[in-house]
Amino acid sequence: MSEVVSYERDGDIGVITVDNPPVNALGHAVRQGIVDALDKGLADDGAKALMIIGGGRTFPAGADIREFGKPPQEPSLPDVVQVLENSDKLLIAAVHGTALGGGMEITLGCDYRVALDSAKMGLPEVNLGLLPGAGGTQRLPRLIGAKAAMQAIVEGKPMKAAKLKDMGVIDEVVSGDLKAEAIAYAEKLVADGAPRRKVSELSVEKESDNVFSEFEQSIARKKRGFLAPFHCIKAVQAATELDFAAGMKRERELFTELLNSPESAAQRHVFFAEREVGKVPGISKETPKRDIKQVGIIGAGTMGGGIAMNFLSAGIPVKMLEMKQEALDKGVALIRKNYEATAKKGRMTSDQVEKCMSLISTSLSYDDLSDVDLVIEAVFENMKVKKQVFGELDRVCKDGAILATNTSTLDVNEIAQSTNRPEDVIGMHFFSPANVMKLLENVRGEATSDEVIATVMDLSKRIGKVGVLVGVCNGFVGNRILHKRQAQAVKLVNEGATPSQVDKVLFDFGLPMGPFAMADLAGLDVGWRIREGLREDDPENAPERDWMDALAEQERWGQKTGGGVFDYAEGDRTPRPSDTAMAEIEKYRKEKGIETREVSDQEILERCLYVMVNEGAKILEEGIAMRPLDVDIVWIYGYGFPVYRGGLMFWADQVGLDKIHAKVKQFYDESGDPVWQPSALLEKLASEGRKFGDL
Numbered sequence: 001m002s003e004v005v006s007y008e009r010d011g012d013i014g015v016i017t018v019d020n021p022p023v024n025a026l027g028h029a030v031r032q033g034i035v036d037a038l039d040k041g042l043a044d045d046g047a048k049a050l051m052i053i054g055g056g057r058t059f060p061a062g063a064d065i066r067e068f069g070k071p072p073q074e075p076s077l078p079d080v081v082q083v084l085e086n087s088d089k090l091l092i093a094a095v096h097g098t099a100l101g102g103g104m105e106i107t108l109g110c111d112y113r114v115a116l117d118s119a120k121m122g123l124p125e126v127n128l129g130l131l132p133g134a135g136g137t138q139r140l141p142r143l144i145g146a147k148a149a150m151q152a153i154v155e156g157k158p159m160k161a162a163k164l165k166d167m168g169v170i171d172e173v174v175s176g177d178l179k180a181e182a183i184a185y186a187e188k189l190v191a192d193g194a195p196r197r198k199v200s201e202l203s204v205e206k207e208s209d210n211v212f213s214e215f216e217q218s219i220a221r222k223k224r225g226f227l228a229p230f231h232c233i234k235a236v237q238a239a240t241e242l243d244f245a246a247g248m249k250r251e252r253e254l255f256t257e258l259l260n261s262p263e264s265a266a267q268r269h270v271f272f273a274e275r276e277v278g279k280v281p282g283i284s285k286e287t288p289k290r291d292i293k294q295v296g297i298i299g300a301g302t303m304g305g306g307i308a309m310n311f312l313s314a315g316i317p318v319k320m321l322e323m324k325q326e327a328l329d330k331g332v333a334l335i336r337k338n339y340e341a342t343a344k345k346g347r348m349t350s351d352q353v354e355k356c357m358s359l360i361s362t363s364l365s366y367d368d369l370s371d372v373d374l375v376i377e378a379v380f381e382n383m384k385v386k387k388q389v390f391g392e393l394d395r396v397c398k399d400g401a402i403l404a405t406n407t408s409t410l411d412v413n414e415i416a417q418s419t420n421r422p423e424d425v426i427g428m429h430f431f432s433p434a435n436v437m438k439l440l441e442n443v444r445g446e447a448t449s450d451e452v453i454a455t456v457m458d459l460s461k462r463i464g465k466v467g468v469l470v471g472v473c474n475g476f477v478g479n480r481i482l483h484k485r486q487a488q489a490v491k492l493v494n495e496g497a498t499p500s501q502v503d504k505v506l507f508d509f510g511l512p513m514g515p516f517a518m519a520d521l522a523g524l525d526v527g528w529r530i531r532e533g534l535r536e537d538d539p540e541n542a543p544e545r546d547w548m549d550a551l552a553e554q555e556r557w558g559q560k561t562g563g564g565v566f567d568y569a570e571g572d573r574t575p576r577p578s579d580t581a582m583a584e585i586e587k588y589r590k591e592k593g594i595e596t597r598e599v600s601d602q603e604i605l606e607r608c609l610y611v612m613v614n615e616g617a618k619i620l621e622e623g624i625a626m627r628p629l630d631v632d633i634v635w636i637y638g639y640g641f642p643v644y645r646g647g648l649m650f651w652a653d654q655v656g657l658d659k660i661h662a663k664v665k666q667f668y669d670e671s672g673d674p675v676w677q678p679s680a681l682l683e684k685l686a687s688e689g690r691k692f693g694d695l
């Protein structure tokens with residue numbers, strides 16, 4: 001018998017147990033093991049019914065994703081489900097943990113489904129750029145109707161046992177010892193002479209074509225660029241139009257198309273990258289971590305408040321510090337307002353709101369931070385101010401407290417040097433709005449201890465963030481790359497493109513918005529103030545004044561003032577081309593004697609994206625990001641880089657590094673701009689015909 005699947009008899013019931021940690025993925029050995037165990041059960045005269053159950057923490061959580069892209073090995077998962085359904089004996093699935101994808105499809109090959117009350121089931125293949133390919137798109141509609149099945153498959157979210165019972169997927173929900181309860185349930189079915197129930201033999205009601213086309217329209221915007229959701233709809237529609245065998249054939253065709261698509265390759269890369277990003281070379285499960293029971297936050301503005309909400313929502317008490325009571329009151333009121341807005345949308349109960357609010361305390365004195373385990377400062381972005389804050393923290397905080405800065409631009413090492421414990425200092429760069437954005441760049445200083453890194457990476461997960469460990473440099477990984485792209489966008493406009501043209505090219509590429517709409521959202525005043533500061537402090541090296549500065553000087557700060565690079569109608573965030581901005585652009589071009597030319601969409605795409613790839617490569621070269629996948633995750637979670645392109649560096653690999661390198665070199669030769677100086681790493685990989693993914 002296979003090592004990963006076993007057969008034993010318990011009274012009248014033959015039990016097939018899948019034991020393939022950690023998640024009982026349905027790799028080749030498991031698939032073969034199930035078929036063999038079924039044969040044993042069928043041959044076992046003492047077994048009046050058979051049951052399939054997961055060992056360890058879960059029922060199988062799906063096909064083995066690592067096998068995709070490799071040559072297929074028999075038996076295939078659809079065949080295994082069919083063999084189960086063809087069983088001569090009554091077959092019961094006993095579910096705990098997460099029966100996902102192929103795991104749920106196995107249960108649909110059974111006659112009855114019993115689940116623990118804590119169990120979840122779902123078909124999340126869409127998140128991997130796939131569709132349920134082991135009969136899920138054909139059997140689920142037969143069980144719950146095409147409309148409900150289509151919604152569940154396109155959403156791809158695991159559903160709770162109680163809901164699945166209501167939907168008619170699960171027959172019995174139990175609590176306590178699943179195996180014992182499921183055997184009792186199976187024995188009862190046998191005693192009652194319960195009939196066989198082959199899902200494939202159920203009929204499915206025909207739906208009008210509109211049901212499918214309307215659903216497609218309703219997701220068109222949200223799923224822009226993704227292939228799988230639309231294939232899922234087609235597969236479910238096939239279930240309503242074809243007989244089961246023909247429907248299965250259609251499902252296979254659509255599944256195979258998706259499996260071979262670049263979108264699915266990208267989404268599968270993201271699945272593993274998301275898990276890999278939390279693993280820091282040199283830091284293991286054994287690295288000691290500090291206990292974070294209470295957090296101090298300095299600054300109760302939008303950023304400080306947003307940061308606080310992450311901890312409050314995770315049940316971790318927060319002490320907020322400000323210089324004035326008024327600022328504290330305002331900050332706390334804003335947090336309440338945000339929670340109440342969430343409750344209004346039905347995503348929180350009022351009890352939960354009160355529970356979160358009860359975890360906040362406030363103070364006007366640094367001395368009150370003496371008992372917190374972690375402090376995060378979110379004060380004004382100025383080195384002098386930050387150093388003062390860290391000096392105070394060093395004075396008041398207890399030994400072992402972690403001192404974190406939310407700086408987005410300043411040198412974490414310099415900040416750490418203003419304390420006598422640089423090993424306890426780390427950057428925690430939250431992205432705005434801090435209670436919403438999932439990315440957290442954790443910035444390792446030269447002296448930051450492994451213990452502090454391990455604690456903060458772990459904490460990132462606890463508060464629902466994707467923590468990426470990065471090194472110290474101006475802008476870290478995300479903003480350093482962003483600034484290079486923004487500068488190219490401005491240059492392209494100077495040379496003759498319009499802001500709308502540039503934005504459209506990047507929006508069509510799949511980004512949530514273009515560089516200029518993004519600047520308007522963030523506020524033109526932000527960059528302008530930083531540039532003004534530089535012009536004051538270091539006039540020789542400061543950037544020269546351009547049309548973006550001119551707009552900011554006119555208090556055209558973007559969405560918040562009704563106009564920036566674009567105009568905005570009252571209460572509408574749609575960017576509209578602006579005559580005022582165009583006049584400033586013209587004025588600037590004239591002043592500089594620039595002769596404009598037609599700039600092609602392709603040039604916009606190449607200059608805006610290849611400059612990012614080149615910078616990403618420099619970041620890798622310098623060790624600021626540990627692996628290409630770290631850059632991918634920063635850009636997916638921090639800036640909405642399209643998931644179906646797999647992240648910046650993964651996408652670059654698909655384009656071809658030789659092609660990108662040749663263009664980067666061409667732009668460098670043409671412009672002499674140091675930003676286009678090809679990264680040595682990019683050059684090396686391109687010349688060796690290798691990819692970032694090979695590193």
Ligand code: 3H9
Pocket residue numbers: 022023025061062063064065066077078098100101102103105124125128130131132133134136272275276
């Ligand atoms: C499918 O079923 C297609 C079929 O319809 C048709 C086929 C023909 N395969 O997430 P975690 C690894 S598509 C391989 O950290 P958690 C994971 O990489 C599949 N490996 O734990 C990690 O490895 P490592 C549909 C897998 O408790 C370890 O297991 N199913 C798979 O936070 C622990 O994972 C899905 O899409 C897999 N299927 O969450 C479900 N799943 O330790 C995908 C996990 O080396 N999985 N691993 O980093 C999940 O959503 C979560 O893993 C789960 C557990 C909720 C199960």
